[in-house]
Amino acid sequence: MRMKFILRTNGAWGAVDRGKKPTTEDVDEAQDQLALSIISQSVDNETLLRVTKKETAYDVWEALHSMHVGVERVREARVQSLRANLDNLKMSDAESVDDFAGKFMTLVARIRELGDAVEEKYIVKKLLRSVSTKFINVASSMVLFGDINNMAMEEAIGSLKAQEELLKGQEVRFEEQLLMARGQDSVRGRVHAQGSREGRKDKSKVKCYNCQDYGHFAWECPKKGKEKKALLAQGYASDEPTLL
Numbered sequence: 001m002r003m004k005f006i007l008r009t010n011g012a013w014g015a016v017d018r019g020k021k022p023t024t025e026d027v028d029e030a031q032d033q034l035a036l037s038i039i040s041q042s043v044d045n046e047t048l049l050r051v052t053k054k055e056t057a058y059d060v061w062e063a064l065h066s067m068h069v070g071v072e073r074v075r076e077a078r079v080q081s082l083r084a085n086l087d088n089l090k091m092s093d094a095e096s097v098d099d100f101a102g103k104f105m106t107l108v109a110r111i112r113e114l115g116d117a118v119e120e121k122y123i124v125k126k127l128l129r130s131v132s133t134k135f136i137n138v139a140s141s142m143v144l145f146g147d148i149n150n151m152a153m154e155e156a157i158g159s160l161k162a163q164e165e166l167l168k169g170q171e172v173r174f175e176e177q178l179l180m181a182r183g184q185d186s187v188r189g190r191v192h193a194q195g196s197r198e199g200r201k202d203k204s205k206v207k208c209y210n211c212q213d214y215g216h217f218a219w220e221c222p223k224k225g226k227e228k229k230a231l232l233a234q235g236y237a238s239d240e241p242t243l244l
Helices: 002-009 029-042 045-050 057-088 097-113 120-129 133-145 153-199 223-243
Strands: none
Touching: 002 029, 029 057, 045 057, 057 097, 097 120, 097 153, 120 133, 120 153, 133 153
């Protein structure tokens, strides 16, 4: 477009805008040389080398036009490929918002670099449709109650990150409760195991310091209760004459 304006401004547009290839008699040598000079200064060296064999400005212009069409087709093919990748992009359950947003925004940037003006509202809607199941509630809330047609992509990502931090807090509390429960179970298990070991211990060599017999501990001595009852009975009997 810039080259076209320069050619028109300098009166050399007629050398290339003919509709058909001119004959040798139709070529204005001065105008043709001016057009060639302008064109050569408007393209890079690599492109210039590809048209050096062209004789007239018209031939050079047509070659550049064909090259541009080819480049345009390649660009459109790349845009379509990138758009397909964007449409198929989905957030996994194990993926963080930052990681997914990075991939998402990279694709959007590459599409826009190729000249495809992707609308912001399309990007936001696509982002909210691509989130994993744990972000479905906040995404649905933004669609139902937020103005997503005027929402920036950064704002949508910020809302998802806020939800992620909330979920992380809930997971931390759940893990703490789980660890406490496991600790209590472990303590109860050790106490039970210790009691079981003591119950299974061989007491044949254990001496009771209450009755001096073997086979039990003093705290479980069978004679302890009998002795206590005997002492109580004796004390009761000794008090009867006094009372009478």
